[in-house]
Amino acid sequence: MPIRGLWILHHRPGEQGEVKFSRRYPTVEKRAKAFNRSSYVNIPEDVGLLKALLHELGLTDENKNFVEYRDNCARISKTNVHSLMVSEGNLWPVLAIQSGDLIYVCLPLVEQLLTPAPPLISINSISEAFALLSGIMQFVSSGPNAEADISSRFAQLPLLVTQACPLGSPVDTSLLALPDNPSNVSVNQTYKSPAWRTSKQKGKAQIEVHITEKVNSTQYDKKDDSDMWQVYGTVSCKCNLETISPNVIVGLNLPANGSPLQDILVHPCVTSIDSSMLISSSVAATDDSAFNGPYKFPFIPPFDLFQLCYYTSQVPVPPILGFYQLTEDGHQVQISVKLKLHESVKNGFDYCEAQIPFFNKGHIKHFEYKVNHGQLELSREKSLLVWVIGQKFPKSLEISLSGIVTFSSEQHPNDPVDPICVGNTAYVKLSFRIPDYSLTGCYTDQHSVQVFSTAKPKIINSRELIAADYYIWNSKAPAPIVCRSIFD
Numbered sequence: 001m002p003i004r005g006l007w008i009l010h011h012r013p014g015e016q017g018e019v020k021f022s023r024r025y026p027t028v029e030k031r032a033k034a035f036n037r038s039s040y041v042n043i044p045e046d047v048g049l050l051k052a053l054l055h056e057l058g059l060t061d062e063n064k065n066f067v068e069y070r071d072n073c074a075r076i077s078k079t080n081v082h083s084l085m086v087s088e089g090n091l092w093p094v095l096a097i098q099s100g101d102l103i104y105v106c107l108p109l110v111e112q113l114l115t116p117a118p119p120l121i122s123i124n125s126i127s128e129a130f131a132l133l134s135g136i137m138q139f140v141s142s143g144p145n146a147e148a149d150i151s152s153r154f155a156q157l158p159l160l161v162t163q164a165c166p167l168g169s170p171v172d173t174s175l176l177a178l179p180d181n182p183s184n185v186s187v188n189q190t191y192k193s194p195a196w197r198t199s200k201q202k203g204k205a206q207i208e209v210h211i212t213e214k215v216n217s218t219q220y221d222k223k224d225d226s227d228m229w230q231v232y233g234t235v236s237c238k239c240n241l242e243t244i245s246p247n248v249i250v251g252l253n254l255p256a257n258g259s260p261l262q263d264i265l266v267h268p269c270v271t272s273i274d275s276s277m278l279i280s281s282s283v284a285a286t287d288d289s290a291f292n293g294p295y296k297f298p299f300i301p302p303f304d305l306f307q308l309c310y311y312t313s314q315v316p317v318p319p320i321l322g323f324y325q326l327t328e329d330g331h332q333v334q335i336s337v338k339l340k341l342h343e344s345v346k347n348g349f350d351y352c353e354a355q356i357p358f359f360n361k362g363h364i365k366h367f368e369y370k371v372n373h374g375q376l377e378l379s380r381e382k383s384l385l386v387w388v389i390g391q392k393f394p395k396s397l398e399i400s401l402s403g404i405v406t407f408s409s410e411q412h413p414n415d416p417v418d419p420i421c422v423g424n425t426a427y428v429k430l431s432f433r434i435p436d437y438s439l440t441g442c443y444t445d446q447h448s449v450q451v452f453s454t455a456k457p458k459i460i461n462s463r464e465l466i467a468a469d470y471y472i473w474n475s476k477a478p479a480p481i482v483c484r485s486i487f488d
Contacts, residue, residue, distance in 0.1 A: 001125035002028040002168040005043055007105040009050055017054055019046045021157050025168030028109055039114035041089045052084040053096060081120060095129050104133045128268040131173040132165060139175035170268035177304035205455040208238045209250055211463035213438045217318045221475040229318040231439050235308045239301035243453040250308060251448040252295035258441030260292050261311040269299040282312050313440045319345045322472035324428045331407045337428055341397040352432040354387040359418035362407045369403030383416045424477035430470040438463045
C-alpha cells in the first residue's frame with residue numbers, strides 16, 4: 001500500500017525545529033484525491049507540516065498552556081497516529097514516532113473516504129508505514145552517533161528510500177539490508193541495476209520458507225476459570241535469485257482438519273492479496289469471517305531474510321494438557337504435576353522441560369520426589385526445580401511428578417520474590433520445541449512456491465512449533481484470570 005509522504009524532523013527543547021528529510025509522491029497524491037474526494041486534505045509545505053506537528057505534540061513554547069482539544073481528559077492518545085490541524089482542515093492519519101531529537105513522520109494513503117474516520121485496523125497501509133519508519137529509524141540510529149556520522153547517513157537516505165519505496169510503494173523496509181547501503185557493498189563490487197533495485201545473488205538460486213508457530217496457554221484445571229490457548233505464526237522467507245525483479249508466489253496449505261488462519265498481516269513487498277484473507281479476524285462476533293484459503297502471497301522479494309506474514313489461529317486443543325497442585329505446610333510444600341500430550345500432536349521434541357519456580361519461600365533445602373518419566377534437577381539458585389522431560393513422551397502420552405520440597409528457614413537478600421505468587425499461588429511453565437510440525441497443520445511444499453523467472457531455484461521448506469508463554473497454575477489456589485466462564 002502506498003504512502004503520500006515521508007519526513008524526518010529535528011527538534012530540541014527551546015528551538016524552532018527543522019526538516020532533515022522530506023519525500024513526497026505526486027502520483028500517490030493524485031490517487032488520494034480520487035479516493036478521499038470531498039474529505040481530501042492537501043499536504044502543506046514542509047514548514048507548515050513541521051509547525052502543525054509540533055503543535056499537536058505540545059513541543060512548542062506557546063503550547064505550554066492548556067489546549068482544550070489536545071489536552072482535555074476526554075482525549076486519550078493510545079497510538080502514534082495523529083490528526084494535524086492545517087489550513088485546509090485536519091490531515092489524518094499522520095504517523096509520528098519520536099526518537100531522541102528526531103521525529104519520524106509518514107502519511108499513508110487511505111483508499112476510502114476519511115469522514116467519518118475509518119477504524120485504524122481496517123487501513124492496511126498503517127502497518128506498512130510503521131514498518132517503513134521502523135526500518136529508517138534502525139538505519140539512522142545504526143553505528144556511531146557522532147554528528148558527522150549521522151549527517152553521512154542522512155546523505156545516504158534519498159538513494160536508499162528510493163530503492164526501498166519506489167514511487168511511494170514500500171517493497172522493502174530494512175534499509176540496512178539494501179545493496180546500496182555502503183556497509184553492504186565492497187569497494188570492488190559493481191551492480192548493473194535499474195534506478196531503484198539491484199541484483200545481489202550469491203551462489204545457487206534458492207528460496208527458503210520457514211514457518212514458526214508459537215503457542216501460548218494458560219491452564220487452571222478449574223470449573224469457573226476457562227483455560228486459554230492461542231497460536232501465533234510467522235512465515236519467514238529468504239530468496240536468492242539472479243533476476244532483478246523476480247515475481248514469487250508462496251502459498252500456505254492447510255490439511256482438511258486444519259485450523260483457519262486469522263489476523264493476517266503481510267509484508268509491504270506483497271503486491272496483491274485476497275481481501276477476504278485480511279478481514280478474517282479472531283475477535284469477530286461470529287464465525288462468518290473464517291477464511292479457509294487458499295493462502296497465496298505474490299511478492300517481489302527483498303534482498304535479505306524477511307517476514308512474509310504473521311497470523312493467529314484458534315486451535316481446538318492445546319498440545320499439552322496440564323494439572324498442578326501445591327499445598328503448603330510450614331516450611332514444606334507438597335507438589336503434584338501431571339502432563340498429557342494430545343494424541344494429535346507429533347511426539348518428537350528437540351527439547352521439552354517443565355520449570356517449577358518457588359517465590360517468597362526462601363531457598364530449597366531438601367526435596368524428595370517420584371517421577372515416572374524424565375529427571376528432576378535443582379537450579380543453581382536453589383529456588384527452581386526443572387523437570388527435564390526429554391525428546392519423547394512415553395507410549396501412554398501421560399507423565400507425572402509428585403514430591404515434597406523443604407525450604408530453609410533462613411532468609412537471604414537474593415531470595416526470589418513475586419507480588420502475584422504469594423501463599424499457594426504458583427505455576428508450572430512449559431518450554432518445548434517440536435521440529436517439522438505446526439499446530440494449525442499449516443505447511444508449504446515444492447508445489448506451493450512459484451517463481452516467474454528463467455531460474456529454477458531450490459525450494460527449502462521447514463516449520464516448527466515453540467512454546468512461548470505456557471503456564472499451568474496451581475488449582476488449589478487463586479490465580480490471575482485470563483477469562484472466566486459466563487456460567488459462574
